Amino acid sequence: MDETTPLDDPQQPDPDAPQIPAEPLPPIDSRFLFVDVAALRAKQLRRGARQRLGEDVHLPHKAERVAMEEVRRGLVYYDVLPSPQVGGEGGSQAGS
Numbered sequence: 001m002d003e004t005t006p007l008d009d010p011q012q013p014d015p016d017a018p019q020i021p022a023e024p025l026p027p028i029d030s031r032f033l034f035v036d037v038a039a040l041r042a043k044q045l046r047r048g049a050r051q052r053l054g055e056d057v058h059l060p061h062k063a064e065r066v067a068m069e070e071v072r073r074g075l076v077y078y079d080v081l082p083s084p085q086v087g088g089e090g091g092s093q094a095g096s
Contacts, residue, residue, distance in 0.1 A: 041067035
């Protein structure tokens with residue numbers, strides 16, 4: 001019983017804590033991209049992910065509203081994949 005185990009080490013981040021960007025991301029200009037990102041974030045929230053807005057913010061409890069506010073504030077990471085090239089270099093048309 002000579003050994004002591006620290007309960008909480010303030011130097012180590014909580015692995016379950018949400019990954020919040022140090023700076024807010026730039027606003028999303030496309031409303032379609034905004035809806036897609038917010039919908040995916042709402043799905044995460046419905047499956048048990050923690051809110052990134054903080055404990056002191058009182059918003060409606062619907063996951064969709066919370067997700068939209070998180071995206072609006074730039075608290076959600078997202079990647080936009082490049083669109084695939086249609087047709088390629090061949091340039092051949094069907095029926096020629």
